[in-house]
Amino acid sequence: MASVEENFFEGTEKLLEVWFGFKTDATNGDLRIIPRCEWEELLKLAKCEIISYCKNEDMDAYVLSESSMFVTKDKFILKTCGTTTLLQTIKPLIQLVDSQCGIREILDIFYSRKNFSRPELQIGVHQNFVDEVGHLDKQFRDGAAYTLGRMNKDCWYLYTLDKHGVTQPDQTFELLMWDMCDNRMKIFTKEFSESGADATKKSGICNIIPGAKIDDVLFEPCGYSMNGLLPDGYYFTIHVTPESHCSYVSFESNVPRESYDELIKKVLNIFCPRKFLMTVFANRVRYFNFRISKFRVYRISLIQDHQFCNFKNYNLTYTLFSRPIL
Numbered sequence: 001m002a003s004v005e006e007n008f009f010e011g012t013e014k015l016l017e018v019w020f021g022f023k024t025d026a027t028n029g030d031l032r033i034i035p036r037c038e039w040e041e042l043l044k045l046a047k048c049e050i051i052s053y054c055k056n057e058d059m060d061a062y063v064l065s066e067s068s069m070f071v072t073k074d075k076f077i078l079k080t081c082g083t084t085t086l087l088q089t090i091k092p093l094i095q096l097v098d099s100q101c102g103i104r105e106i107l108d109i110f111y112s113r114k115n116f117s118r119p120e121l122q123i124g125v126h127q128n129f130v131d132e133v134g135h136l137d138k139q140f141r142d143g144a145a146y147t148l149g150r151m152n153k154d155c156w157y158l159y160t161l162d163k164h165g166v167t168q169p170d171q172t173f174e175l176l177m178w179d180m181c182d183n184r185m186k187i188f189t190k191e192f193s194e195s196g197a198d199a200t201k202k203s204g205i206c207n208i209i210p211g212a213k214i215d216d217v218l219f220e221p222c223g224y225s226m227n228g229l230l231p232d233g234y235y236f237t238i239h240v241t242p243e244s245h246c247s248y249v250s251f252e253s254n255v256p257r258e259s260y261d262e263l264i265k266k267v268l269n270i271f272c273p274r275k276f277l278m279t280v281f282a283n284r285v286r287y288f289n290f291r292i293s294k295f296r297v298y299r300i301s302l303i304q305d306h307q308f309c310n311f312k313n314y315n316l317t318y319t320l321f322s323r324p325i326l
């Protein structure tokens with residue numbers, strides 16, 4: 001029988017979002033003209049590959065062997081888990097966008113991740129955030145790095161640019177969940193579900209944001225990834241590592257909401273995590289005032305850490321919750 005060590009999978013993702021300055025006068029000024037073979041080459045540097053693809057008018061969405069990639073006219077999002085080497089793509093990405101689209105200006109970048117369960121298994125700079133920051137600093141002059149949460153326990157790292165880059169309304173909401181309920185995790189195995197679509201239906205993921213165009217994959221023997229596309233460049237993406245000794249789920253979306261209460265309630269009801277971390281990022285155009293007192297849905301949750309950051313262009317709320325085992 002394989003040991004727990006051999007079966008360990010690091011579900012925690014590295015997440016990169018890059019906003020490019022887009023040129024109205026250029027016919028090639030759109031990241032979506034970049035051919036798939038170029039993305040495939042770029043992803044090789046991160047040690048992952050495309051396994052599924054869907055698109056709508058505003059966005060191209062790729063399910064990867066390790067999480068997801070989204071491409072819009074002027075925005076690139078890459079989310080990779082396991083022992084991928086995401087930051088190896090950053091310089092080649094900038095060169096690729098320059099050579100194919102003639103775009104050199106970078107409005108903002110966001111590189112973030114939760115602390116890993118097993119950082120020693122990561123490759124190169126990804127073993128610790130200080131080295132990741134060093135790598136990013138070589139590329140960007142005005143980078144700023146932060147740690148939210150407890151440096152010796154659960155925390156969340158962020159690297160962004162210290163500038164007023166993105167002028168259009170923008171927000172990103174993330175729920176990172178771990179210590180999951182085993183019963184719920186069964187759905188994301190081939191033993192219990194036939195396909196990605198079957199798991200999406202059985203779990204109730206299909207009801208989180210109705211009307212989305214969904215591309216879902218169920219891995220063999222277990223594991224699940226989905227991208228959901230909505231009109232006007234909105235998306236959501238869910239990734240599940242169901243193995244009980246390292247269970248982890250992530251939910252991410254840029255859909256705007258006055259309050260995220262309903263969305264959070266739906267996601268928590270599906271996955272039942274014992275611990276979860278929430279980040280809400282919103283720029284001044286889409287200022288989001290998060291008030292913890294309104295958190296009716298978490299009556300049974302304990303807030304362990306709650307922090308609010310006021311950046312030059314964005315506000316960020318970070319909250320870590322734990323729930324008693326019922």
Ligand SMILES: C[S@+](CC[C@H](N)C(=O)[O-])C[C@H]1O[C@@H](n2cnc3c(N)ncnc32)[C@H](O)[C@@H]1O
Pocket residue numbers: 009010011012013064065066067080081082219220221222223224225238239240241242243248249250
């Ligand atoms: C790619 S998925 C989603 C990972 C995601 N970051 C998460 O939130 O957990 C990872 C899950 O799929 C399983 N899996 C099965 N085959 C895989 C493969 N070829 N590559 C990556 N993961 C695979 C892993 O064991 C794990 O349970």
